[in-house]
Amino acid sequence: MNDFFTVTGLTRTFGGVVAIDALDFAQKKGSIFSIIGPNGAGKTTLFNCISGIYRPDSGEICFQGRRIDGLKPDAIARHGIARTFQNLELFFRMTTMENLMLGRHIHMRTNIWHGLTMFHKNSTAAREEAEHREKVEHIIDLLDLQSARDVPVGALPYGRQKLVELGRALALEPSLLLLDEPSAGMTSDERQDLFFWIKDIQQELGVSILMIEHNMQMVMDISDRVLAIDFGKKLVEGTPEEVAAHPEVIKAYLGED
Numbered sequence: 001m002n003d004f005f006t007v008t009g010l011t012r013t014f015g016g017v018v019a020i021d022a023l024d025f026a027q028k029k030g031s032i033f034s035i036i037g038p039n040g041a042g043k044t045t046l047f048n049c050i051s052g053i054y055r056p057d058s059g060e061i062c063f064q065g066r067r068i069d070g071l072k073p074d075a076i077a078r079h080g081i082a083r084t085f086q087n088l089e090l091f092f093r094m095t096t097m098e099n100l101m102l103g104r105h106i107h108m109r110t111n112i113w114h115g116l117t118m119f120h121k122n123s124t125a126a127r128e129e130a131e132h133r134e135k136v137e138h139i140i141d142l143l144d145l146q147s148a149r150d151v152p153v154g155a156l157p158y159g160r161q162k163l164v165e166l167g168r169a170l171a172l173e174p175s176l177l178l179l180d181e182p183s184a185g186m187t188s189d190e191r192q193d194l195f196f197w198i199k200d201i202q203q204e205l206g207v208s209i210l211m212i213e214h215n216m217q218m219v220m221d222i223s224d225r226v227l228a229i230d231f232g233k234k235l236v237e238g239t240p241e242e243v244a245a246h247p248e249v250i251k252a253y254l255g256e257d
């Protein structure tokens with residue numbers, strides 16, 4: 001029925017710890033699907049399996065009709081899946097523009113550093129670089145990052161760094177975007193802005209979003225579907241209202257804070 005993104009019987013262990021335990025879920029194309037659960041529930045491990053950082057022990061991950069479990073991160077990126085990290089993974093001495101250009105590496109036929117130092121304006125490399133810059137400028141506009149464009153990322157406030165990471169993932173032109181706790185460490189104003197950017201990414205760019213998020217208000221407001229996990233297992237999946245009303249979810253959240 002759903003051939004956009006499906007996870008079936010996914011299991012990943014670390015020694016004796018079962019981080020993901022026979023997990024099943026399916027996401028519809030174009031939707032915002034959120035994953036919630038207490039610390040240690042296995043959320044980031046799930047993303048690491050989807051993005052190819054970890055190889056699952058068993059189970060299947062299918063994207064647009066193809067098995068992607070066990071592929072290398074680059075191959076998964078080429079299938080159109082991009083991600084952000086819970087702890088930012090950016091080049092802090094490089095500018096916003098440069099970090100976003102790196103996000104386009106899977107689309108580059110020629111070496112970017114060669115391209116950046118080219119003086120022959122009519123060369124293929126120079127033309128290609130101009131195309132990449134145009135795409136990146138569009139993302140900078142979309143995320144309102146103009147003032148951060150030429151600033152080393154390390155000099156930006158944390159909320160802006162998170163946006164640069166979002167931009168770097170978007171530069172890949174993904175069909176599916178994985179966001180690991182996008183609003184963590186943000187002020188409530190920044191979170192409000194992020195809400196609208198995520199909505200824009202879904203609606204204007206047509207990107208489907210799979211998101212791990214702790215802020216329940218954000219999850220409730222933005223998600224089409226929510227999956228709650230604990231100990232690597234599904235507690236409940238449904239609409240935000242259905243999930244928030246589930247006694248185990250209430251207990252897990254009260255138990256955490």
Ligand SMILES: Nc1ncnc2c1ncn2[C@@H]1O[C@H](COP(=O)(O)OP(=O)(O)O)[C@@H](O)[C@H]1O
Pocket residue numbers: 014017018019037038039040041042043044045046
């Ligand atoms: N690389 C690893 N090596 C050993 N244990 C890990 C590793 N990654 C995750 N785990 C364990 O797997 C469980 C789930 O962790 P994680 O996926 O980070 O949870 P969450 O993102 O939901 O907080 C935890 O018990 C964690 O200690």
Ligand SMILES: [Mg+2]
Pocket residue numbers: 043044045086
């Ligand atoms: Mg995590």
